[in-house]
Amino acid sequence: MPTVTISMRPDVTFGVRVPRAAYARFPHGNPFGEPHRPEQHHLVFEALLQLLEEADEPTFVELPFRWRRWKQWL
């Protein structure tokens, strides 16, 4: 079954090897982005779908999005 994953820890994702991964430079707890920002969630979701459509070998990409309102993790 084809899978794609969001990565919050690129070192761990790289180390364990996965078929398709997209690194999100977002704080833990926000892999699809901020609460109640459906347009942002859709950008991330679409990136994952593109990766599913385009990758023909194990592929690890970086999402071109940045977190504007960074908050400390706990």
Added chain:
Amino acid sequence: MDRIPLERLDATGLQARYDDWIVFIERSHHGSNPRINGGDAFTRVTKPLSASRVALVTTAGAHLADQTPFHVATVAGDSTHRVLPDDLDPSDLRFTHTHYDTSSAEQDPNCVFPIDRLHELVESGRLGSASPVHIGMMGFNPDPSPIQDDLAPRVAGILADAEVDVAIMVPG
């Protein structure tokens, strides 16, 4: 939606950082048992996403209010899963996980379990259908043995029985 530019991640230094992290985990978590995947589990997408059935699989500790919460008061982790029906009410979702800040997920479950976004993508025709079931797991598991040997095949079986074509994996 316009195509999103995706560039390959610069992997310089990632293996060394992973190796350091494994040393840290082995020293700090009793019972850890690092394993390395072979890296050969690549399955090609064989049909259009617009005709595909899609499931969400999250390790963000998602479960329903009337399901048993994940065990988080243990260093051993919790390798059980919860079946999340596609027609759930998102306000019934709970997030039991002590290794990330669950406040965004509690405000809007779509941050870690984008069930509304999935339904909108089916509605727009980008995806064929939503799986009747999705999977909630809790990602703090220092020993991956029960994940690889038990949880992963169990979840794969549930999704195969639901005739899922593609799984979207989401961390916390």
